[in-house]
Amino acid sequence: MEFKTGNIRNVGVFGHSGSGKTTLVETMVFESKGSQRKGSITQQNTLSDYTNIEKEKQHSIFSTPLHANWKSSKINIIDTPGYDDFIGEVLSTLKVIDTAIMTINAQNGIEVGTEIIWDYIQEYKKPTIFVINQMDKEKADYENTIEQLRNRFGKKILPIQIPVDSSNSFDQIVDALRMVNYKFNEDGGKPSKIAIPEAFKDQMQDMHNAIVEAAAENDEALMEKYFEEGSLSETELAHGLTLGISQQSFFPVFICSAENNIGSGRIMGFINDICPSPEQAPNGNLEDGSEIDCNDTDPTSIFIYKTISEPSVGTVSYFKVYAGKVKAGDELKNAQSSENERIPNVYICNGKERTGIKEYLHAGDLGVLLKLKSTHTNDTLNAKGSSHKIEPINFPESKIRTAFKANDERELEKLIKVLHTIENEDPTILVENNSELKQILLHGQGQQHLELIKYRILKVYNLEMHFERPAISYRETISSSANSVYRHKKQSGGSGQFAEIHLKIEPLNDGPVNKKDFNVKDIIIDELPWGGKLELIWCIVGGSIDSKYINAIKKGIIKRMEGGPLTGSCVQDIRVYVYDGKMHSVDTNDMAFMLAASYGFKEAFENAKSKILEPFYQLEVLCPSDITGDIMADLQSRRAIIQGMNSEGAYQKIVAHVPQAEMYQYASNIRAISQGKAKFSRILSHYALVPANIQSELIGSYQQTLSQ
Ligand SMILES: Nc1nc2c(ncn2[C@@H]2O[C@H](COP(=O)(O)OP(=O)(O)OP(=O)(O)O)[C@@H](O)[C@H]2O)c(=O)[nH]1
Ligand SMILES: [Mg+2]
Structure with a gap:
């Protein structure tokens, strides 16, 4: 079946670890008849969390795209991991979805994961729905969670539903948007509508009024109508709500028990009826700062938001159609590498299940491509006539680092190759061969992240590695000034070497250049490769050293700065005045001055109260x-x-x-x-x-x- 842009919804499910994202996604797809059975985390048979390692650890590690049909819509749903060790997966998901669903554990309320993800949602300005999950739990506290949400997010919190506490089990939801009371069977699913308990009627009416007001506020015509007539038609209400949610004017709050499949169908209904389609969502951004309209009549541009490598398949590229439409047989050009990529097949997926499709995927839709030749995460592929570069995902810097070695030294090269493959998949890791520390470092987002990489390498590539404490890049500098006069003289056999240099060194942060005592001719500032600076002040008058030797002198000093005398660490932030010297008519050359400067610098450094x-x-x-x-x-x-x-x-x-x-x-x-x-x-x-x-x-x- 082919879905036009207006019939597509893209949602991502985010939230603190264990709040129930994967379970919610499972029930959403199940409720839409997208799966035959409802899997569970404990039975290790969910559509998302399908990898062996996720099953074993019982939490999500990768983002997993799924899809479900609901009425006339195709709802793409991406499940994300809650541990911020895997934040890269959250960010690539946020890039391509149009509505964020944030699950909150009804027992714990707002958790630190909620806060962290919220910051990113704000950065991406995504419309957001809160879902208070685990309402069936004994200590679930609806009132307290709503209060916490209000304290944190203020007036924008817009509760849509309230639980009806019937004999301590969570099986009824009063819905103030639809003005109905849903009653669920033991195994959840499709509810029946029953009478609203008398005790809830006033509260429900207040909530309903708040929803209608929130909808009317986003459009002047609606506002006028609401004031005149005191109500809005169903279509007007839906229109106002779509506008409001798209502009983050309010954040609707739903309740559910994902485990018991209570409430997920209603959330799907709301996504279908109210959440913005890709054409209603704000335009995408291009690298050059301009915008791209989500329109399927424009030339095709697709963006790769995630790449994995499956040993049996090769590269698997997850993409969003930003403009135009794409279908098997197309040929696109990679805007970054300028390589042409033939698209033999286009897939859509539900977890590990991939289905090849013959129809077009239209602007806004999500899909998967296999075996692209030279395409990576953050690349854009365009049809002829377009050269767009979609603004890339900005992945965060690493948070921790470790040194590592292969257990069998002979396998180190193979290990590094594998790590580079994983690095291509996961832009939040970095493999660094640090020549200064003489260690190979692995940078990542957290201990779990690094442990997971180690584990995957063992399981998938049968390679063993171990972590070691990374060394520290100390630096050396000086805290006082010192002088040296150094003569380099060598007379062995044929031509000799001669150079004499007089220099003074001082800490670079000791104020301005001393022009009072020195006749400053030139100031040469060098940014050192390891950070910090060398400032060389050339004060030679009367030609005692020819200025053609400046470079050799600087080279000699920098060479010496590569390993300081205290700990062998790099030296930084030194000012060197070269104020006198001597040359020899025959024996003076670059090499002689390089050596003289190097030893002269060493001598002065040792007398300048060096420190680490x-x-x-x-x-x-x-x-x-x-x-x-x-x-x-x-x-x-x-x-x-x-x-x-x-x-x-x-x-x-x-x-x-x-x-x-x-x-x-x-x-x-x-x-x-x-x-x-x-x-x-x-x-x-x-x-x-x-x-x-x-x-x-x-x-x-x-x-x-x-x-x-
Ligand atoms: N009682 C109850 N348990 C739930 C509910 N939702 C999820 N759980 C359980 O809570 C645990 C965590 O659920 P997940 O769906 O894996 O949570 P998640 O948010 O995906 O967790 P991460 O992937 O680690 O971020 C599992 O054991 C679920 O069975 C719920 O509504 N009620
Ligand atoms: Mg999960």
Whole structure:
């Protein structure tokens, strides 16, 4: 069956881990008769979470696209993982959906995962529906959850339903939009409509009025009509609600028990009736800042939002049609690589089930392609006549890093190749061969993320690897000035070498260049490859050193800066005045000055009170207020310098500077302290002095390695 743009809905299901996203998606597809049986997480037979590793871990790791037909619509649903270790999957989903469904656990209310995902939903400005799930649980608390939502999201919270507490089981939902009371059987599914209990009538009418007002507010004509007549027709109401939800003017709240299949059908109905189709949703953005209209009569542009590699198939590319339409047999051109890609088949999928289709996929729809030659996540494929580049997904920087080795050293090369394949699938990991640390590092989003990669490599590629503590990139610099006069002279056999250099070094942050004592001729500033600067001040008068040797002198100094005398770490932020020297009419050359500068610099450096700097992260922790004390105490034991603390919704955000050396395995640690209720992010921010006792330890252990 072919679906036009207006009949497509794209929703993503997001929420804190364990709130019931995968279970909800399962019932949504089941209710639409898209599957024969309703699977469950415990029986490991859900449509989403179909990979062995997800079944084993019993939580989602990958985003999984599914689809379901509802009345005249095709509803594409993407299930996402709740652990923020897998945030890349959430972001690629947010990019292509038009409505976000945020599941909230009725027992726990807003959780840290809700907060984190909310920030991203806001960034993408996606219309959002809240679904309070697990209403069947004994400690489910509807009132409290609504209050929490109101406290956090304010007046925009628009409850659509309330539970009817009948003999302590959740089997009735009063719906204030439809003004009906739904009664469910034990196994859920299609409800019957029964009388609204008297006690609910007033509350329900108030809720209904609030919904109609919210709908009317988005359109002047509707507003006028509502004021004059006090009501809206069903079509007007739907139109107003679509406008309002699309503009994030309000966030409807539904309730359900995904496990018992109570309420999911009504959510599907709302998505079909009210949620924006791709043509009603805001236009997509192109890389150059312009917009792309979601229109199936324009030339075709499709965007790859996710890529995986299946050992038996090869590359599997998930795409959204941004404009035009696509069908098997088409030929498209990759805007990034300029390669042509033939499309032998177009697929749609429900978890692992892939169905090849003959019809067109129209603008707005989601599909899958296999075995593309040279196409990656974030690429755009265009038909002739178009050269669009869709704005890429901005994946976050990594949050943790580890060094690793292959258990069998001979397999290291193979291991790195496999890691690069996974890196192509998952843009939130990074494999780095760090020549400074002489280690290969794996960067990722969290301990689980890295452990999972290790596990996948073992299971799928039969390769064993182990993690090791990553080394720290210390730096050396100086805290006072020092002079040196160095003469390099070599007379062996044929031609000799001669160069003499007089220099003064000082810390770069010691104020402006000293033009009083030196006759400054030139200032050469070099950004060093490892960060920081070298400032070379050329003060030679009277030609004691020919200016043609400046480069050789600079080279000699930089070479020496690659390994400082204290710990062999790179040196940074030094100003060097070259103020005198001598040449020889025959024996002076570039090499002689390079060596003279290198040794002269070393001599001065050793007399300039050298010191060690260590890298600091700027760390942000988001945690519930009742564990702030524990988080702070732990941070203090890590030599953290707290920069600030403020509340963000129901959570506290702590900002601190923490030495990288103290952050090893922080992800596991914070999970243990907070029982998974706190999240963090960190970026390298600056270098600062290491304390004196640590400096002596570092020098001691470096000297030991030298003497070995
Ligand atoms: N009683 C009850 N249990 C539920 C409900 N929804 C989900 N569960 C259970 O809660 C657990 C977590 O459900 P999932 O659907 O895996 O939750 P999720 O949000 O997909 O979790 P992640 O994939 O880890 O982010 C499973 O054991 C489900 O059976 C519900 O409505 N009622
Ligand atoms: Mg899940």
